Amino acid sequence: MIKKKSRFRGLDLPENKFTEHKPIEAIPIPKTAVMPLVQNIGAPCSFIIEKGDAVKTGQKIADSKSYVSAPIHSPVSGKVKRLSKILNPVTGALMDSATIESDGEDSRVQTDPLFDIDASKDYGQLVNIIDSISREDILSRIREGGIVGLGGAAFPTHVKLNPPPEKEIDTVILNGCECEPFITSDHRVMLEYGKQVLAGLYIIKRLLDPESIYIAIEDNKKDAIESMGELVTEMGFEDMCRIVSLPSRYPMGAEKTLIKTIVNRAVPMGGLPMDVGVVVNNVTTSKAIYEAVIEGQPLISKVITITGEYEEIKNVLVRIGTPISELLEMCGINREKANKVIVGGPMMGNLLLDPDFPVTKGANCILAMDSRIPQEQNCIKCGRCVKICPMNLEPLVYARNVKSGRSEGLKDFYISNCIECGSCAYVCPSNIPIVGYIKAGKAMLAREQNAG
Amino acid sequence: MNRDNTDIQQKMLITHAPHIWKGFSVSRIMYIVVIALLFPTAAAIYFFGYYSIILILVCVAVAVLTEFIIKKLRHKRFVMDGSAVITGLLFALVLPPRLPLWMAIIGAAFSIAIAKEAFGGLGYNIFNPALAGRAFLVVCFPGEMTTWVLPTYFNMDAVTGPSPLGENFSYQVERLQMYKDLLFGNTSGSMGETSALLIIAGGIILLSFRIIDWRIPLFYIGTVALGSFLVGQDVLYQLLAGGLMIGAFFMATDYATSPVTGNGRIIFAVGLGVLTVLFRNFGPMPEGVAFSILIMNAFTPLIDKYVKLKPFGYQGKKKNA
Numbered sequence: 001m002i003k004k005k006s007r008f009r010g011l012d013l014p015e016n017k018f019t020e021h022k023p024i025e026a027i028p029i030p031k032t033a034v035m036p037l038v039q040n041i042g043a044p045c046s047f048i049i050e051k052g053d054a055v056k057t058g059q060k061i062a063d064s065k066s067y068v069s070a071p072i073h074s075p076v077s078g079k080v081k082r083l084s085k086i087l088n089p090v091t092g093a094l095m096d097s098a099t100i101e102s103d104g105e106d107s108r109v110q111t112d113p114l115f116d117i118d119a120s121k122d123y124g125q126l127v128n129i130i131d132s133i134s135r136e137d138i139l140s141r142i143r144e145g146g147i148v149g150l151g152g153a154a155f156p157t158h159v160k161l162n163p164p165p166e167k168e169i170d171t172v173i174l175n176g177c178e179c180e181p182f183i184t185s186d187h188r189v190m191l192e193y194g195k196q197v198l199a200g201l202y203i204i205k206r207l208l209d210p211e212s213i214y215i216a217i218e219d220n221k222k223d224a225i226e227s228m229g230e231l232v233t234e235m236g237f238e239d240m241c242r243i244v245s246l247p248s249r250y251p252m253g254a255e256k257t258l259i260k261t262i263v264n265r266a267v268p269m270g271g272l273p274m275d276v277g278v279v280v281n282n283v284t285t286s287k288a289i290y291e292a293v294i295e296g297q298p299l300i301s302k303v304i305t306i307t308g309e310y311e312e313i314k315n316v317l318v319r320i321g322t323p324i325s326e327l328l329e330m331c332g333i334n335r336e337k338a339n340k341v342i343v344g345g346p347m348m349g350n351l352l353l354d355p356d357f358p359v360t361k362g363a364n365c366i367l368a369m370d371s372r373i374p375q376e377q378n379c380i381k382c383g384r385c386v387k388i389c390p391m392n393l394e395p396l397v398y399a400r401n402v403k404s405g406r407s408e409g410l411k412d413f414y415i416s417n418c419i420e421c422g423s424c425a426y427v428c429p430s431n432i433p434i435v436g437y438i439k440a441g442k443a444m445l446a447r448e449q450n451a452g
Numbered sequence: 453m454n455r456d457n458t459d460i461q462q463k464m465l466i467t468h469a470p471h472i473w474k475g476f477s478v479s480r481i482m483y484i485v486v487i488a489l490l491f492p493t494a495a496a497i498y499f500f501g502y503y504s505i506i507l508i509l510v511c512v513a514v515a516v517l518t519e520f521i522i523k524k525l526r527h528k529r530f531v532m533d534g535s536a537v538i539t540g541l542l543f544a545l546v547l548p549p550r551l552p553l554w555m556a557i558i559g560a561a562f563s564i565a566i567a568k569e570a571f572g573g574l575g576y577n578i579f580n581p582a583l584a585g586r587a588f589l590v591v592c593f594p595g596e597m598t599t600w601v602l603p604t605y606f607n608m609d610a611v612t613g614p615s616p617l618g619e620n621f622s623y624q625v626e627r628l629q630m631y632k633d634l635l636f637g638n639t640s641g642s643m644g645e646t647s648a649l650l651i652i653a654g655g656i657i658l659l660s661f662r663i664i665d666w667r668i669p670l671f672y673i674g675t676v677a678l679g680s681f682l683v684g685q686d687v688l689y690q691l692l693a694g695g696l697m698i699g700a701f702f703m704a705t706d707y708a709t710s711p712v713t714g715n716g717r718i719i720f721a722v723g724l725g726v727l728t729v730l731f732r733n734f735g736p737m738p739e740g741v742a743f744s745i746l747i748m749n750a751f752t753p754l755i756d757k758y759v760k761l762k763p764f765g766y767q768g769k770k771k772n773a
Contacts, residue, residue, distance in 0.1 A: 013472075014472075181472070256764060256765070260764075266764055266765045267764075267765050268765045268767050269763055269764070269765040269766055269767065271765065340467075340471065342469075342471055344469075346469075346470060346471045346472045347469060347470040347471075347472070348469050348470070349469055349471065350469065351467065367471075369471055369472075371467070371471055373467060374467075374473060377478055377531065377533070377574075378572075378573060378574045378575040378576065379575045380478055380481075380535075380574055380575040380707045380708060381575055381707045381708050381712055382481065382707045383665070383707065383712040383713070386712055386713060386761065390764065391763055391764040391765075392761045392762060392763045392764045392766075393761065393763055393764075394712060394713065394760065394761060396712065412760075413760065414763045414766075417763045417764065417765070420469075422469050422470035425468075425469075425470050425473075426470050426472065426473055426474055427474050427476070428473075429476050429477050429478045429480070429481055430478050430575075431473065431477075433467065433468040435468055435469055435470065436468035439468075
C-alpha cells in the first residue's frame, strides 16, 4: 500500500457516512420498471421493442447504432405497458421511456457464465479464461452489457476502454474514493464484491495493458483498504496493482484531481484522462465489467445508498428502473420527513422532483435532507471560491457575468473547465448558488454557439 | 407526465447543488472585522479621550442610518450585516481626533451614500468607502482635516501637535523613545492610526481567522520598507508612523476594492507601497497612504481582468482556442 498527499487544496467536508457498516440488502423486483432512454453520455438509444411485447429480465430493449452509446436492458420480466415521455430531471427536457409491468417471475435471458467467482477459488483459471477471450470480444461483451461509468458520469465503458491507438495508456486507476458525503455504495461494493471488482480490473488490464495500476481509496475507508489488499494477495494480483491510500479531501474522486494526486499529471483543458496516458474507472463499474464479460449479465441492478432523514437508512441492491417512490416503499420508508430528496450526493446530486422517477444507471444515492432556502446576498468578492476551486478557476466571475447576462467574460475565464463539484458554492459566505449560475452560463454559451 | 406535481413542489425546496453549506456567513466575517477593529478603537479612546468616543459612535450611527435610509429609498432589503458598522468605524479611526462633529457626519454619510451605495452596495463599490469619505473631507475642510493634537488621554485640553511624518516631527524626541511612542500610539495622528501595536494585534486576528490575505499587508509593508531604505529614510520610522499599518491591515485588504487572485493582490500591494513611498517623499503632503489605496482601488478591476489564474491543465492560449 502506498500513501499519497492531495495535490489540490480541496475541502474537508463532514462525511456523514452513516451507512458504511450496513451490509447490502437485496430489494425485491419492482411491480413496474420505468426505463428512460437517456442513461448515458453520448447518443441516446431507441427502442427495439414495442408496446405489448413480452420481455425477459436482461433482454435488450433499446440500442443505438452510434459507437458512443450503450444499450439498455429490461430489469424485469413481463410486458411493455407503455412507451411514453418523462422529464429528464437534469436537462429539463422530455425523454422517451418504457414502462414495463413485471410478471413477478423474473425469468431471465439464458446466460452462460464462464466462471463462478463465489464458488471457485481457482483464480488462475479465471485469469486464463480472461486471457483466452479476444480484445474485440471483451469490448463487445462490455458494450452488449450496457456498461457505463457508474461513478455518476455514465460514459459508455467500451469507448473508454478502447482508446485510439495514438493514445498510449500507461496507467489505470481504479477509483474507490467516494469523496461525496453520505454515499457508501462503492465502499460496500469493495467490501462485499471485492473479488468481482478485482476480476473486472484484470479485464481492464487485459484491454489496456498499462505499466501501472492503482486502486485509489480514501483513508476514511480503512476496512476497504485492508480487505482489498488481502484480496489482491489472495487472487495473486500483487504484481499487477497497488493500493493507494488517499486523504479524504473533496473532490478527490473527480478524475482530474485524482490523476493529479496519484501520478502528478494535469489533464489538459478540454482534454480527457487518456491525453495524459491514464484511464480511470470506478470500482462499481469494474464489478459490472466482470459481470458482463464473465457472467454474461447485463447492467440491470445497482447498489444504492438510502440515507439522510429517513427512519431507516441502508445500502440496497436494486433493479435499475425501480421508481424511487416504490423503492422507498419497499424499504418501509415514509418520505414526508424531509423537504428535499436528492439523487446523488449533497455536493453534486440533483433534486428529485418526481418521486416516481426511476433509479437510473448513474444513480448511487438517495438522500433526504431537511434544508432551507439560503438567502442569496451580494457577492463581496472575498475570493474564497477562487482559493478553493480545484480547477483553479474564478467562480465569482461566472456568477457576476451570468447575473448581468454577459457571456464574453465566461469564455475568457475558461468556464468550460469547471467540473461543477460545488466547492465554490459550499464555501460562499453570501450563499450564492454559483454552480447554478455556471450551468446557466454554459447553456448560454452553447446557445450562442448554435446561433452563430 | 400526467401527474400533478404542485403538492410536491409546495413541500419541496427547489435548489441547486450543492445542498450543504459551510455556513461561514458574510455577517460573521464582518463582525470578526469589527472585533479586530476594537483594538485600534481602544487605542483611539485611550489616547484621545471622551471626545473620540462620541466621534466614533456618531460615525457608526450615521453610517448605519444612511445605509438604512438608502435601502428603503431604493426599495431594497436592509441587512444588518455589519458592513456599515465597519465603514463607520474605519472612517472614524482615520479622522483627526478633534474634528467637529458635523463634518464627521457629512463624511460618514458620503462614505455610505456615494462611495458604497451609489456604486451598487456591498461588494460592488470601487473605492474603499471609509477612505473615500476621508478624501472628500480633506478636499472640503483641508484645515480641520490636518489639525493634529498630541494624545490628551482623558484630559480635555488639546495641545496642537505636529503632523505625523511632518518635517518638524522627526527628531524632537530621542530615537528609542520615539519608536516606543509610535509602537504604543503615544503620538499625534488620526485617532486610530497611532498605535501600531494594537493595529497589528487586530491584524493578527484577521489573519488567524483567514479573513484577510497575508499577501496584501506583507507586500505593502515590505515595499514601503524597501522603498524607504532606497531613498535613505529611517525605515522603522516610516513603517510605524502615519497610516501605513491601519491601511495595510484594514483598508487595503477590503474585499470589494482589492483584487481577487493571489498574484493580483501582490501586484496591488506592491503598487500601494510604491505610491506611498512616492507620496511621502516627493508629494506636497507628509502622508500618502489614503490616496495610494484609493488610486490602487481604481486599478483593481483592471488587475482582476488581466491577472487571471492559470486553470488546471492550462497549456497556453493557442491549443485551447
